[in-house]
Amino acid sequence: MNDKAETTPNGTTQEDPAVIQMTDYERFQFDLKGFLVIPNVLSDEETETVRDHIDILRKSPESLSEHQRAPIAGPAEFLIDHPRVVGILQALIDPSPDRWRLESVFMSNRSSEDTNDPWTPHVGGTNLDPSLSYRFHNNRIYSAMTRIVWELNEVVKGQGGTCLVPGSHKANLASAQEGNWPEMADDPESGLWETYGCPPGSLVMFSEGTRHTGSRWTHAGNPRCAILIAYNHASVRFHEPKPCMNPVVIGGMSEDHQKFFKDVWILANKR
Ligand SMILES: O=C(O)CCC(=O)C(=O)O
Structure with missing residues (x-):
């Protein structure tokens, strides 16, 4: 972990030492x-710990206590509010933790032997759905659903990382929501797609409103091992609750982490 902040997203100079703020350039x-890729966020040891947890969860979940049977439970729980993630949520969703929710999580394990093609581009275009909205106002980004991808194995550029269309989160002349996204733009060879390479333990973040898709993993002997987490503003929810994030799993987490799974509301009724 590195990166000192240039300024905080709120324009203040105060910094919480437990948070790694996004820099102005990020x-x-x-x-x-x-979207943005931040390489080498996790140490080798942290990456291995999470990868081992995922491995056990996939191969012998019954060997884990019930409350650890989720990609971000047990030894991987620290990912929920990793100092890098907290800085991102502050800069992109809201400065106040009361206004963030963690609404969905899944693992992506793709290998060169998979026969199914994950190329399924979705979203894109200025989006009026509150969950997929992306706005900029008074020098602040207001991104609703924001995806954090933890890449736990090496990703070689062009061999299977998530593909995205840069700038598509604010495209004006087409909208997936309205069903008029040009078909030719979805061709992998359209020249509009971008992807990335990164070492194990890297973080990829994107506004869910950015057009994106999975792609075939072609790196033999090095399968994809990734955890994809969706954070959102506390006033909206997009995903149906996932069975793996059940009361037993959430109840086994630290109090601070449990707060990320709050219900969809902001104002407490004190009357
Ligand atoms: O698995 C991937 O690379 C893409 C994931 C995706 O499509 C999504 O998060 O909605």
Whole structure:
């Protein structure tokens, strides 16, 4: 973990030492493209710990206590509010933790032997759905659903990482929501798609409103091992609750982590 902040997203100079703020240049890139890759966020040891947890969860979930049977439970729980993630949520969703929710999580394990093609582009275009909205106002980004992908194995560029269309989170002349996204733009060879390579333990973040898709994993002997987490603003929910994030799993987490699974509301009724 590194990166000192240039300024905080709120324009203040105060920094919580437990948070790694996004730099101005990172915010610039995210706003421009709708996504950003931050290499080497986890140490080798942290990456291995999470990868081992995923491995057990996939191969012998019954060997884990019930409350650890989720990709971000047990030894992987620390990912929920990793200092890098907290800085991102503050900069992109809201400065206040009361206004964030963690609404969905899944694992992506793809290998060169898979026969199904994950190429299924979705979303894109200025989006009026509150969950997929992306706005910029008064020098602040307001991204609703924001995806954090933890890549736990090496990703070689062009061999299967998530593909995205830069800038599509604010495209004006087409909208997936309205069903008029040009078919030719979805061709993998359209020249509009971008992807990435990164070492194990890297973080990929994107506004869910950015057009994106999985792609065939072609790196033999090095399968994809990734955890994809969706954070959202506390006032909206997009995903149906996932069975793996059940009361037993959430109840086994630290109090601070449990707060991420709050219900969809902001104002407490004190009367
Ligand atoms: O698995 C991937 O690379 C893409 C994931 C995806 O499509 C999504 O998060 O909605």
